[in-house]
Amino acid sequence: MPDTATRQENYDHLVLNTCVLAGRIMIESGSEMSRVNDTIMRIARNAGLKDAQVYATLTGIIMSGGVKEVGAEVGSIDKRAFDMEKVAKVNELSREYAAKKIDIYQFRDDLVHIDDLVATFPLWLQTLGAGLVSGTLVVVFQNNLPDFWIAFIVGMFGWAVYYFLNIYIQIRFLSEFLAAVVVGALALIAVKNGIGVKADDIIIGGMMPLVPGIPLTNAVRDALSGNLISGPARGIEALISACALGFGVAIALHFF
Amino acid sequence: MSLFIIKCICVYFSGIGFGLIVNLPHRALNVAGITATLSWLVYYAIMNTWGGLGSANFFGGLTIGLVSVVIAHLKKMPSILFDVPGLVPLVPGGQAYNTIKNLALGDYQVAFNYLSEVVWIAGSIALGFIVAELINKIRIKIKYVSRGRSN
Numbered sequence: 001m002p003d004t005a006t007r008q009e010n011y012d013h014l015v016l017n018t019c020v021l022a023g024r025i026m027i028e029s030g031s032e033m034s035r036v037n038d039t040i041m042r043i044a045r046n047a048g049l050k051d052a053q054v055y056a057t058l059t060g061i062i063m064s065g066g067v068k069e070v071g072a073e074v075g076s077i078d079k080r081a082f083d084m085e086k087v088a089k090v091n092e093l094s095r096e097y098a099a100k101k102i103d104i105y106q107f108r109d110d111l112v113h114i115d116d117l118v119a120t121f122p123l124w125l126q127t128l129g130a131g132l133v134s135g136t137l138v139v140v141f142q143n144n145l146p147d148f149w150i151a152f153i154v155g156m157f158g159w160a161v162y163y164f165l166n167i168y169i170q171i172r173f174l175s176e177f178l179a180a181v182v183v184g185a186l187a188l189i190a191v192k193n194g195i196g197v198k199a200d201d202i203i204i205g206g207m208m209p210l211v212p213g214i215p216l217t218n219a220v221r222d223a224l225s226g227n228l229i230s231g232p233a234r235g236i237e238a239l240i241s242a243c244a245l246g247f248g249v250a251i252a253l254h255f256f
Numbered sequence: 257m258s259l260f261i262i263k264c265i266c267v268y269f270s271g272i273g274f275g276l277i278v279n280l281p282h283r284a285l286n287v288a289g290i291t292a293t294l295s296w297l298v299y300y301a302i303m304n305t306w307g308g309l310g311s312a313n314f315f316g317g318l319t320i321g322l323v324s325v326v327i328a329h330l331k332k333m334p335s336i337l338f339d340v341p342g343l344v345p346l347v348p349g350g351q352a353y354n355t356i357k358n359l360a361l362g363d364y365q366v367a368f369n370y371l372s373e374v375v376w377i378a379g380s381i382a383l384g385f386i387v388a389e390l391i392n393k394i395r396i397k398i399k400y401v402s403r404g405r406s407n
Contacts, residue, residue, distance in 0.1 A: 030278070032336060082278040084337050091334050120279050129276025133344065136266035136273065140296070141350045143259065159277070204353045209277055213347055214340050220382040224389070242352070249353070250360035 005069075011104075012070040015047040016063060018108045019054070020075040022090050023061045025114055027077050029086040032218050033058075034225045039094050043107075046098050058230045058237075080237075081166075082214055085118050123163065130159030130209040138205035142198070150187075150196040151205035158183040158206045176244040179210055184252025192256075203249060210245055212238040267296045271341040280337055287327055288341035295319040296345040309373070313380035314387075316346045321388020339385075348377040 019040045026036045036056050040063065044052035051066025058080075064072040090111070097107050110117060121129070134155020135148045161182045165175035183206035190196040215238035223231025271292030275285045299316035307315075320342035328335035351373045358367035 031334070035334060035336070084275075084284075084340070085279050085281045088281050088284070088333050088337060092332075095332070121276055126276055126279075129273040132273030133270050133277065136270040137345065137349065139266045140263050140270065140345055145259075145262070200353065200357070204349050207353065208344070208347070208349050209274070211347060211349060211352075213343055214278065216378070217340065217343060217382075217385070218336075220385065221389075224386055246352075246356035246359075249356055253357060253360050 009069045012049065012065050012067055014104060014108065015044065015049055016052075016065050016070060016073045018047075018104060018111060019043050019052070020061050020063055020073045021108065021111045022094065023054070023056055023063075024075045024077055025111060026087055026090050027056065027058065027061070028080055029083040030080065030214055030218070031087045032225075033222045033227045033230045035087075035091075039090065043094055043097060047104060056230075057227075058233045083118070083120065085120070086114060089114060089118050123160075126163070127156045127160055131156040133209045134158075134205040137208045138201050141204060142201040144198060144201045146197050147201050147205070150190050151202045154183055154186045154190065154202055154206040155209055157186055159209050162210060173240055173244040176210060176241050177248045180207065180245045180248025181252050183207055183210075184249045185256050188252065188256040203252075207245060207249070210241075212241045215241070263300075264293060264297070267345045268293045270344050274341045274344045278340060280341070281333070284331070284333060284337050287331070288338055291320060291323050291327065291338045291342040292345055294323055295342045299346060309377060310380045313346060313377050314384045317343075317381035317384020318388050319384075320346075321385045322391065325388070325392050343381070346377075346381055348374045351377065 022043060023036050023040045026039065027033075033056060037054060040054045040056070040061075041052065044054075044065070049065045049067065052063065053066060054061065054063045056062075059077055061075045061077070062072055063075075064070075093102070093107055093110055096102050097104070102110070131152040135152035138144050138147050138151040158179045162175050162179035165178055166172075169175065184203055187196065187199045187202035187206060190202065191199040196202050215234050219231050219234035219238060221231075222234060268289040271289040272285050274292075275288045280288055295316045298319045299312045302315050303309075303312040320339045324335045324338035324342060327338050351370045355367050355370040355374060358364070358370065
């Protein structure tokens with residue numbers, strides 16, 4: 001039987017582990033850093049670790065419990081995607097833990113199985129969403145009503161290419177580049193065959209689902225909240241994907 | 257006028273479409289569309305009355321920031337869920353595309369003009385967000401102080 005000190009140590013380990021896991025899921029799903037820090041510190045305080053310290057960046061989390069027996073925990077983050085429902089779910093679980101509706105064991109168990117708890121929209125619905133963004137924004141930005149449907153279809157194709165390349169070839173910026181090439185080529189071919197009216201408008205619409213809007217917003221927020229590591233890092237990530245999109249369109253314009 | 261109504265509907269659906277891409281929770285989708293429409297209406301009104309590019313985008317960003325914080329309180333969800341889709345109709349997509357296109361075609365002068373417009377718009381939106389965050393922080397501070405006094 002473990003004595004009280006060992007049991008306390010095990011408990012502290014578990015709390016640290018849960019905190020790092022929660023932070024990792026939030027950063028991987030595209031949350032801003034101040035929210036991550038806030039959530040982690042709240043969990044630690046509710047679990048009784050008063051002197052906990054956390055250092056979270058875009059690529060990893062370091063956390064110490066502030067107690068002598070337990071060391072620090074490190075969690076590394078290599079992939080980042082956008083999944084707002086996971087952010088909402090971690091937030092909800094942390095609230096429930098604060099209200100003592102679930103204990104730390106249940107909390108950790110839910111975090112480990114978060115992929116089963118959180119449903120993602122099926123691919124056809126995501127593709128439809130991308131088409132919706134493309135088609136409607138052509139009307140909003142360019143006042144171009146006749147090109148609604150062709151932009152809708154081009155945007156759907158662009159998103160599908162991006163989605164499948166992200167799954168099968170894990171080179172991040174290549175998928176943006178090739179999706180942009182496909183969008184540009186399809187738009188120009190459609191106009192040449194008389195289906196579309198203005199190629200520029202269709203390309204603008206088709207690119208909109210791929211534009212890194214969230215990373216840019218998060219970059220500004222992180223930098224302003226004083227996180228000078230994560231803000232610029234996110235900015236560079238957004239800049240590279242914007243450049244990849246731009247080169248893709250430029251190549252399509254040259255060859256088609 | 258009919259184009260204006262069509263545009264409003266389009267903005268609403270663009271917010272929902274972007275919500276589908278970033279996997280918003282189901283009960284947040286409708287609100288995200290409404291946030292997008294509200295911010296775009298503010299942008300549109302200012303753009304067509306007295307403002308230029310800068311102030312229109314500034315107030316658009318400000319509206320997103322304030323509305324999303326209020327809705328986040330009501331729905332008990334993180335505010336980032338609502339300001340991301342709201343941003344979509346304000347993003348300078350057309351100008352960014354024209355920058356790239358003119359760079360690719362070798363018209364550097366024109367490209368630079370568009371690029372400065374992109375930077376100007378993005379900066380204005382970011383400034384709107386900052387001011388919204390500032391207002392929110394002041395509100396929390398006031399709440400905190402007044403609660404401290406009453407105890």
